[in-house]
Amino acid sequence: MDVYDIVYLLSNIFGTYTLYKFMSIFFERNELNPKLELIAYISYFLAIGSIHIIFSVPVLNMLSNLILFFLITALYSCSLKLRVTAVVYIYAILISVETITIILFSLLDLNKHAYSIDVELILSLIVSKILSYTVVLVISNFKMLKTGIEISPLHWFAVVGIPFGTLFSTFMLMTESNNDNLIQLFISITILFLINFFVFYLYDVLIQSYQEKMERNLFKQQNNAYMKQLKIITESQENIKIIRHDIKLHISTLQGLIEKGNNDVALDYIQNIYHLASFTNEYAKSNNTELDSILNYKIYEAQKLGIEIKLHLNVPEQFNFRSIDIVIIVGNLLDNAIEATSKLQEKENIELSIDFSRNVLYIRMINSYSGDLIIEDHKIKTTHADKENHGLGLQSVQKSLAKYNGSINLDYTGERFCVDVLLYNPVNVNFTQ
Structure with missing residues (x-):
């Protein structure tokens, strides 16, 4: 196993998380078993990594990804048409980003700066994973803006800025690498990937907190409305109970007023009873x-x-x-x-x-x-x-x-x-x- 294979496995942790985020865009996660979902994505990571290490055949990697993508969609309740559409779109985006990245780095001819490793291939691998996540980040952010959730520019800058800092640091490490410091290089790249992973994870937590805050505000408004309605109903019922309790007294009073010819007073009395029965805040x-x-x-x-x-x-x-x-x-x-x-x-x-x-x-x-x-x-x-x-x-x-x-x-x-x-x-x- 060489440096490229090590970086491939490390970057594929990030790639697996990116795949999860893409799936979250296409499919609802309601009534989904989180443990089963975690096992599915870990299995994907292990399977695709093993296929790459053992066979290292690009066509086989492509077919394996397509099949595994489709199997992962079985976690979600949806139509076959949506499953196929999601797999095609996700893979098309990922392979496009990877291809463009490889072409760009080959044009830059970065290998002349390195001593012993293929900088272009390794950097293109790292950059493609980060850019793929950036794409899913932009799509997710656009989706949230349509629902009224706005992320502050500072948070957005932090999430985008850290990956670019990682790219620069990785490039500097590789240009100074040789056979004597491969272990240090491996540890450094691992730490950088972990930093990026946790930053993006915290970003997801932040987004979730925004969504939960909006939902809490809506439910609070709904609960306040229900409490107000309950108060209205309760007070109306209390007023009706009072009228029922005193109904004989009211009838007797009205009868006396009418017998004495005090019709105007009787009408006012009836009007007062009516206002008591109909609560004004309803x-x-x-x-x-x-x-x-x-x-x-x-x-x-x-x-x-x-x-x-x-x-x-x-x-x-x-x-x-x-x-x-x-x-x-x-x-x-x-x-x-x-x-x-x-x-x-x-x-x-x-x-x-x-x-x-x-x-x-x-x-x-x-x-x-x-x-x-x-x-x-x-x-x-x-x-x-x-x-x-x-x-x-x-x-x-x-x-x-x-x-x-x-x-x-x-x-x-x-x-x-x-x-x-x-x-x-x-x-x-x-x-x-």
């Missing part, structure tokens, strides 16, 4: 728990700011939209409208219409706003100083809409902002996103 009464909860919570918050929401609600008691998506869509749209309206010197009304017809849910939100809208990449950006926690949320809305083949249309003319949302009630409610 604005949405469609009996659709998820929708009523988020609406009552947000309308209550708006009224505390002196903002009135004119609500038109025509929905069934149940539909097949996930409650978390309803919270995201309606909650974010109302947050945007309330935030914009609260900045006006004279508070104006917000108009919200939610109508369900022919298996389609229509949502229209109209509100006033002041100041300029910031448009970037055809998306409206927040003007709030805390951009991480106060985004306009339209990216999250669009992600939820995509699950139902929905659409959103923004119209802003003068000082009026209008959002129209349409989403189709799904027949199959088995979501994997």
